[in-house]
Amino acid sequence: MSSSVRETNLPSIKNAPLVGLAEGNAQFSNYQFAALVLFVPYIVKSFTPLVNRGGWYTYLFILALTGVPTTIGYWYLMSNYGARKNEKVILPNKNIEEYITIKNLELKQLYNGKNKIPMQIFHDAYFEGKIDFNGDVLDILEQRHDWAKFNFTPELFKYVFMNFIPEVIVHSQSQDEEQVRNHYDRGDDFYGWTTSLLSCAISSTFSPQTGSRFIVYLPPITSSSTRSLLDVGCGWGTLVAYAAKNFGCDATGVTLGKNQTKFGTERIAQNGIPADKARILCCDYREIPHGQGIYDKIVSLEMAEHVGIRRYSAFVSQMYELLADDGIFVLQVAGFRPGWQFEDLVWGLFLNKYVFPGADASASLGWVITKLEQANFEVKSIDVLGFHYSATIWRWYLNWLSNKDAIVAKYGDKWFRTWAFFLAWSTIASRQGSAAVFQITLHKNLNAYHRILGAPNHGGIHIKPAKEPELIL
Numbered sequence: 001m002s003s004s005v006r007e008t009n010l011p012s013i014k015n016a017p018l019v020g021l022a023e024g025n026a027q028f029s030n031y032q033f034a035a036l037v038l039f040v041p042y043i044v045k046s047f048t049p050l051v052n053r054g055g056w057y058t059y060l061f062i063l064a065l066t067g068v069p070t071t072i073g074y075w076y077l078m079s080n081y082g083a084r085k086n087e088k089v090i091l092p093n094k095n096i097e098e099y100i101t102i103k104n105l106e107l108k109q110l111y112n113g114k115n116k117i118p119m120q121i122f123h124d125a126y127f128e129g130k131i132d133f134n135g136d137v138l139d140i141l142e143q144r145h146d147w148a149k150f151n152f153t154p155e156l157f158k159y160v161f162m163n164f165i166p167e168v169i170v171h172s173q174s175q176d177e178e179q180v181r182n183h184y185d186r187g188d189d190f191y192g193w194t195t196s197l198l199s200c201a202i203s204s205t206f207s208p209q210t211g212s213r214f215i216v217y218l219p220p221i222t223s224s225s226t227r228s229l230l231d232v233g234c235g236w237g238t239l240v241a242y243a244a245k246n247f248g249c250d251a252t253g254v255t256l257g258k259n260q261t262k263f264g265t266e267r268i269a270q271n272g273i274p275a276d277k278a279r280i281l282c283c284d285y286r287e288i289p290h291g292q293g294i295y296d297k298i299v300s301l302e303m304a305e306h307v308g309i310r311r312y313s314a315f316v317s318q319m320y321e322l323l324a325d326d327g328i329f330v331l332q333v334a335g336f337r338p339g340w341q342f343e344d345l346v347w348g349l350f351l352n353k354y355v356f357p358g359a360d361a362s363a364s365l366g367w368v369i370t371k372l373e374q375a376n377f378e379v380k381s382i383d384v385l386g387f388h389y390s391a392t393i394w395r396w397y398l399n400w401l402s403n404k405d406a407i408v409a410k411y412g413d414k415w416f417r418t419w420a421f422f423l424a425w426s427t428i429a430s431r432q433g434s435a436a437v438f439q440i441t442l443h444k445n446l447n448a449y450h451r452i453l454g455a456p457n458h459g460g461i462h463i464k465p466a467k468e469p470e471l472i473l
């Protein structure tokens with residue numbers, strides 16, 4: 001029981017039970033970590049015979065040798081033995097058999113009773129059918145802190161050093177192309193069973209989105225037929241077709257997905273839009289023809305994460321070049337909270353390995369804004385849409401479950417399990433703030449930009465109260 005943590009009971013979201021509101025382990029100190037990395041080689045140098053006669057270069061050599069083992073040791077200790085952020089929610093402390101059934105004998109001998117299973121080991125075994133949930137995936141995951149722990153396992157360390165870090169460093173065009181096409185060219189029906197993860201459907205009633213019609217929520221895109229729109233990472237081309245059909249603007253979408261290009265091009269034709277007014281280009285964002293101020297409106301919906309940390313500055317500078325001096329850039333991007341818990345990191349590495357490889361630029365809002373301002377953009381408005389996203393993903397999860405037979409028949413049980421787990425955990429993560437979706441409206445930071453003209457559609461300052469307040473005399 002808890003007297004200070006309140007539950008919700010709203011029809012629009014997946015409401016968490018009390019145990020689902022428990023805080024996880026967040027014990028980590030950058031100062032301790034840095035001190036250990038720097039101090040360990042000093043100790044080794046000072047007390048090791050012969051080596052203690054060396055100078056500065058000897059210290060640097062030992063630092064290079066001990067840096068990775070020290071890093072692994074600190075992260076291992078903190079993730080395994082660190083304290084929860086707070087204990088306002090008291091966990092039931094049930095045996096893990098109440099929540100999951102372990103069918104693999106070796107795993108069953110290691111994890112039983114009160115001995116919680118590491119989440120990485122659990123989800124890998126679950127995907128292979130070695131473990132099952134005792135009930136609905138999402139309902140059992142809500143109680144995860146009572147049966148799982150979010151520590152860094154040897155397998156996670158191996159993935160970080162052998163896969164994640166090298167991909168962050170390289171992030172080549174061929175790497176991006178391979179990862180995107182492997183993901184989005186799986187089959188349009190695959191995403192029709194949920195909804196495109198590049199589009200966040202938002203409404204005041206959160207009505208379920210079903211089938212293959214991908215819906216996008218955005219501020220007004222354009223109001224003049226002379227306007228030009230660029231959608232970078234356009235997915236299945238919904239916004240391109242919508243803007244061209246409803247506003248008569250010249251719209252261009254860019255995607256690496258071959259299936260998406262074909263689907264989007266057919267959608268444009270089916271809506272009676274002339275080919276010279278709207279088009280989908282199958283190319284890398286780096287291949288967009290350069291030019292000063294070509295587009296009046298630029299939109300990028302949850303594509304920038306795939307650009308990568310290394311190339312983020314170049315990407316936003318490219319958008320600045322392509323945008324007209326009086327134009328608007330809408331960037332919608334998913335990112336993690338800076339005050340992370342170890343659960344967030346384990347979830348992020350799961351996403352990177354199984355769902356969104358290469359999306360390493362899922363950074364905090366502050367980091368994204370810094371990059372944008374360094375490129376000379378000015379922020380007009382920011383909307384944080386995490387709980388909207390949670391409500392949407394919850395419905396995608398329900399859609400996914402309702403299509404189980406068709407999914408298993410075409411893609412196999414492992415894919416069904418992987419995505420059921422992904423959608424369930426993402427419903428929780430975006431609801432509790434582990435990650436959120438940031439919708440950022442920007443323009444160029446120029447003296448000649450007429451900011452006053454944007455006041456009518458500055459939604460945050462145009463709020464109609466339910467009751468008109470009385471003036472203070």
